[in-house]
Amino acid sequence: MTVKALEAASPYTWSTRLDALRQAKLTQTQEKQEVIGAMDYDDWAFILPPPERRELVQTISGSGVPINDVKLNGVEIRANHPSGGFFGPEACGANFRALLEAHPPYVDPMSSLAGGYMANFFSYRAAGWPAEIAVPPELQQLRERYQLGGGIGAAQHFCQDLSIGLEQGWAGILARLEQARPQHPGSAGFYAGLEHVVRGIQAWMGRHAAHAAQLAAAETEAERRRNLEEMAAINAYLVEGVPRTFREACQWILWYDMAARMYNGSGSLGRLDVLLTPFYQRDRAAGRLDDEEATFHVACLLLRDTAYLQLGGPDPQGADVTNEVSFIVLEASRRLRMPVNVGVCVGPSTDPRLLRRGVEVLLENRQGVPKFLGIDRTTEGFARNGVPLEVARTRAYSGCHWSAVPGREYTLNDCVKINFGVPFDIALRELVADPAGTRSMAALWAGFERHLQIAVDGTKACLDFHLAHMHEVFPELVMDLLCHGPIERGADASAGFARAVDFYNLCIDGSALATIADSFAAIEQRVVHEGRMSWDELLAHLDADWAGDEGELARVMMKSIPRYGSGGSAADCYAVRIAELFTRQVKERPTPAGFNCVPGIFSWAATIGMGKGLGATPNGRHAGDPISHGSNPDPGFRTDGAPTALALAVASVQSGFGNASPLQLEMDPGVALDEEEVERVAQLIATHFELGGTQININILNREQLLAAHEDPSRYPDLVVRVTGFSAYFASLSKEFRQVVVDRLVSGH
Numbered sequence: 104m105t106v107k108a109l110e111a112a113s114p115y116t117w118s119t120r121l122d123a124l125r126q127a128k129l130t131q132t133q134e135k136q137e138v139i140g141a142m143d144y145d146d147w148a149f150i151l152p153p154p155e156r157r158e159l160v161q162t163i164s165g166s167g168v169p170i171n172d173v174k175l176n177g178v179e180i181r182a183n184h185p186s187g188g189f190f191g192p193e194a195c196g197a198n199f200r201a202l203l204e205a206h207p208p209y210v211d212p213m214s215s216l217a218g219g220y221m222a223n224f225f226s227y228r229a230a231g232w233p234a235e236i237a238v239p240p241e242l243q244q245l246r247e248r249y250q251l252g253g254g255i256g257a258a259q260h261f262c263q264d265l266s267i268g269l270e271q272g273w274a275g276i277l278a279r280l281e282q283a284r285p286q287h288p289g290s291a292g293f294y295a296g297l298e299h300v301v302r303g304i305q306a307w308m309g310r311h312a313a314h315a316a317q318l319a320a321a322e323t324e325a326e327r328r329r330n331l332e333e334m335a336a337i338n339a340y341l342v343e344g345v346p347r348t349f350r351e352a353c354q355w356i357l358w359y360d361m362a363a364r365m366y367n368g369s370g371s372l373g374r375l376d377v378l379l380t381p382f383y384q385r386d387r388a389a390g391r392l393d394d395e396e397a398t399f400h401v402a403c404l405l406l407r408d409t410a411y412l413q414l415g416g417p418d419p420q421g422a423d424v425t426n427e428v429s430f431i432v433l434e435a436s437r438r439l440r441m442p443v444n445v446g447v448c449v450g451p452s453t454d455p456r457l458l459r460r461g462v463e464v465l466l467e468n469r470q471g472v473p474k475f476l477g478i479d480r481t482t483e484g485f486a487r488n489g490v491p492l493e494v495a496r497t498r499a500y501s502g503c504h505w506s507a508v509p510g511r512e513y514t515l516n517d518c519v520k521i522n523f524g525v526p527f528d529i530a531l532r533e534l535v536a537d538p539a540g541t542r543s544m545a546a547l548w549a550g551f552e553r554h555l556q557i558a559v560d561g562t563k564a565c566l567d568f569h570l571a572h573m574h575e576v577f578p579e580l581v582m583d584l585l586c587h588g589p590i591e592r593g594a595d596a597s598a599g600f601a602r603a604v605d606f607y608n609l610c611i612d613g614s615a616l617a618t619i620a621d622s623f624a625a626i627e628q629r630v631v632h633e634g635r636m637s638w639d640e641l642l643a644h645l646d647a648d649w650a651g652d653e654g655e656l657a658r659v660m661m662k663s664i665p666r667y668g669s670g671g672s673a674a675d676c677y678a679v680r681i682a683e684l685f686t687r688q689v690k691e692r693p694t695p696a697g698f699n700c701v702p703g704i705f706s707w708a709a710t711i712g713m714g715k716g717l718g719a720t721p722n723g724r725h726a727g728d729p730i731s732h733g734s735n736p737d738p739g740f741r742t743d744g745a746p747t748a749l750a751l752a753v754a755s756v757q758s759g760f761g762n763a764s765p766l767q768l769e770m771d772p773g774v775a776l777d778e779e780e781v782e783r784v785a786q787l788i789a790t791h792f793e794l795g796g797t798q799i800n801i802n803i804l805n806r807e808q809l810l811a812a813h814e815d816p817s818r819y820p821d822l823v824v825r826v827t828g829f830s831a832y833f834a835s836l837s838k839e840f841r842q843v844v845v846d847r848l849v850s851g852h
Contacts (some may be wrong), residue, residue: 104594117325117399120412121438123213127443132832133820139171139838143708145829146442147364150174150209150407152221160226175222175548178205183630188230191577191597196296199224199366199580200303208314210334212327216354216403217311219501220361224369228577231256236572238565245561249554250716252709254565257518258577259369260610261596262501263585264510265378268359269352273305274343279590287593288611293578297590299581305342311337338462349382349392353400359585360410366581370444372412372499373509374402376429383428396432401435405443409830411514413500415448415457416478419493425454433457436472437464443472449458449792450479462785469803469824476500477763477792477799479649484797485761488608488699495761503828504705504733504763504798506612510586512606513596515569516702516762517828519840520709521562523615523681524717524730526554527622531721535642542638544627546681551619559611563694566609570599570698607698610762614706614713615666616678617731619721624674625661625679635660645719648726668736668752675752682734682756682764690760693698703762704734707827711839729843734764734826738846746770748789754794763798765828766791769848770803800825804848809833812842827840 116453131150138151140160151157151173158174168219179201180851183194201224209219222389237256247249268276277298289770302657312335313768319331327363337351346530356372372378375640386392406621425448436443449460461473485506486495498506526565530550534542578595586596586604594601636644641840647657682704689702706713722737724730731737734753741748746768753766770784788799802825812819816834824833824844833841 105746114168115324117395119403120213120667121399124403125439125441126407127213128210132835137837139173141840142831142835143711143826143837144831145370145409145444146831146835148219148406148760149173150219150221154556156207162551172223174225174527175202175207176203177226178493180227184233186230186233187786188228188233190230190576191292192296192574193292193299194296195577196299196579196580198227200299200306202227202365203303203307203362205224206307206310208311210311210318210331211278211317212318212331214403214406214408215330215334215350215400217315217338218308218354218361219407220355220365222365223368223512224366231560231573232576235597236575236729238568242561242564242568243608245557246565247619249527249558249561250522250713251558252522252563252713253515253519254562255517255569256573256576257569258367259363259579259582259584259672260502260505260516260518261512262371262373262499262507262509262516263359263363263369263582264587265356265359265373265585266511267554267585267587268355269346269378272341272343272345273301275345276584276590277301283593289312290593293595294797296578296580296585300362300366300584303365304358307362309342310357310673312336312342323489333750334697343802346382349379349386349397350400352379352382353404357404357407358405358417359581363581364408364410367577367579369582370408370410370771371507372410373499373501374414374416374424376414376426376432377424379749380426380428383431388708393850394427397431398435398438400591401432405439405445406441407443409442411444411501411503413446413448413506413808414473415453416476416499417452417482417496421452421496423453425457427455430460433460433464440468440821440823442470442832444474446476446798448476448478449475449479452479458679458785458788458801459781460499462788464735465785465801466781468802470823471800471802472823472828474801474825475788475792475799477797480757480795480797481506481761481763481791482690484759485608485701487760488701490606496604498761502701503707504765506761506763508606511588512608513599513604514608514610515566517612517705519562519566519610519705520614520706521554521558521685522730523613523685524617524713524784526558526722527551528621528718528720529554533643533850535638544623544631547623548557549560552684555684559685559688563700566698566700567694567696569759570597570607570696570757573597574601574626586611600696601823608704608761609694609698610701611689611700612705613682613784614704614709614733615717615730616681616704616734616756617737618720618722618724620667620674620678620681621664621737622720623677625664625686625721625723627673628664628768629661641721645721647718650725658723663720666722666736666740668740668748669677670705670748670751675755677758678752678756686758686760689758691722701760701762702758704758704764705762705828706730706733708840708842732767732843732847733766748798750787750791751794754791754796755793757797759795765798765800766796767827767847768799768801770801771805786830800828800850802844806848813838813845817843831836
């Protein structure tokens with residue numbers, strides 16, 4: 104139904120307005136699917152520019168797959184390097200300002216908030232790094248041999264402190280720049296870049312205010328005209344003013360979030376319920392806001408970007424912060440019925456009503472929203488890094504599987520991956536190739552341990568290189584504005600050696616856990632204990648990718664051993680050993696320059712990309728197939744699909760230092776939304792966290808519907824799935840990535 108039809112059918116209510124906004128969003132998403140193609144990442148609320156201002160380019164998705172991207176034409180980008188690229192804070196800031204000043208306004212009269220973004224600044228950065236900042240050859244060789252992912256050139260993936268902006272506004276931030284600038288004469292380019300960003304955002308906002316005023320002047324319907332007039336006044340004021348009301352706070356946050364998303368893909372809101380609570384309480388006390396209106400404003404904010412946010416959890420002293428706004432945000436996500444990334448805190452320290460309501464929303468909407476956070480486990484674990492518990496409690500869920508201290512911590516969460524399959528493959532081949540060596544499980548494990556250590560050490564060296572140079576290449580200008588330190592210290596947040604922010608805790612994730620645990624167990628059972636295959640025959644099958652009838656028989660034999668997740672198996676033991684080994688190697692010493700590292704087990708959408716670079720593995724996996732998903736067992740690990748077994752397995756492989764190793768759980772939508780079912784699911788979640796789990800993503804998916812949608816995604820345009828830590832429209836995913844989701848459900852657990 105069109106917006107006009109909706110208006111004709113019913114009055115201008117919160118409900119009908121949200122219906123119209125949802126339909127507009129779905130229409131925009133379908134247009135992107137037609138023009139851009141597959142989008143194997145968060146469902147960004149990117150709006151296509153007008154056809155006459157589009158330029159189609161090709162980029163690489165997070166899963167390593169080339170995808171189409173769209174640039175906004177008419178933006179004057181200026182290079183400052185012979186390569187044709189632009190580098191450093193002043194050039195990045197000036198060019199981002201040019202993009203914002205050329206950006207068309209977008210105002211939907213059904214929304215309470217102005218704005219929508221139509222550009223991705225990454226698309227304008229043709230050159231990655233300047234040639235003069237080259238990775239040392241020996242480090243580059245390590246990166247190539249061990250396929251080390253991330254660590255050099257990764258952007259954002261930490262969390263800004265939005266309270267700075269809500270308290271200071273853009274004029275206050277500019278005043279901070281002017282106050283700090285004279286104290287750091289060597290950072291003139293840095294301050295110039297920051298100012299460019301602020302001036303660009305202000306110009307962008309101002310044009311939207313003017314556009315809303317123009318629409319209001321032409322509007323004949325009284326309520327729509329009033330809404331547009333209010334929108335124009337709010338945005339004209341917020342160009343310099345500090346938010347005063349709940350609606351103004353949502354609008355300010357939206358402008359910042361869209362700018363951060365455009366600049367380098369950042370999308371974190373942190374503790375949104377805590378941030379909005381003072382505005383909610385003041386407006387309620389003044390009698391100018393009710394919960395229906397507050398819910399609508401939050402829905403308009405979440406609709407424009409799928410930023411990550413946390414509900415509930417402790418304050419620095421350990422008291423739970425859950426309040427009315429927590430439930431308002433959760434209700435807004437329920438009413439949206441579209442991809443959102445809301446994390447609900449669960450644990451003895453958190454209001455149990457929040458878990459219960461979160462489960463009710465999950466079972467009612469059946470779209471993987473919300474997800475659940477083991478807040479006590481992650482807080483306690485993060486404090487083990489030497490961080491005061493009071494600081495650890497302030498960490499906020501801000502991305503697929505991660506949290507960060509808002510405005511005070513630089514992390515590179517979810518950017519740095521080590522594929523366990525690569526050191527395992529190297530170790531296996533060395534073992535078989537050594538005619539004088541002893542072929543045993545102990546020797547294979549020793550080789551894996553040695554090569555994993557090389558990969559971990561190489562990754563740490565990459566992180567040092569990144570922290571030494573990233574600020575010279577593509578600094579974190581938008582996030583710098585809302586961090587404690589960069590403006591005052593005259594250095595970008597990524598400038599680790601300048602200690603621009605208070606904490607540097609660098610994430611290193613291990614991936615392919617089930618793939619390699621099952622491979623160890625398969626070799627132990629079939630080659631060593633049963634003698635069904637020799638080491639040489641195994642390697643020949645791997646090199647041939649299990650070709651021929653004999654190869655297929657061998658593949659099925661290796662695959663059919665008791666696998667990780669079955670309970671008490673050799674593979675379960677190997678999974679725990681691998682997780683413990685990886686955690687020890689990451690934590691036993693910092694990077695060579697002294698930066699702390701934090702381990703986790705997570706793969707994100709990189710299961711496909713990392714799988715493409717890995718040959719066949721002894722667990723029966725074919726060459727190039729995706730690796731296993733995060734800390735989960737591979738699909739089909741148990742014929743009964745018991746979720747309790749899955750929860751136990753994932754709880755057993757947690758690293759325990761504050762980064763999550765999420766449990767991905769698929770459930771049948773036949774479950775009833777009644778007291779018994781809500782209690783059963785809530786108990787499963789709580790028990791997983793009591794056992795040491797850190798995060799849970801749950802999909803409620805119908806097998807037949809999913810298969811039909813995989814065959815013809817256009818038949819189910821509004822089907823939403825939680826892919827890994829993020830949620831997306833199923834139809835927006837590539838066929839390859841849809842298959843990963845299908846395999847998880849159809850193959851069972």
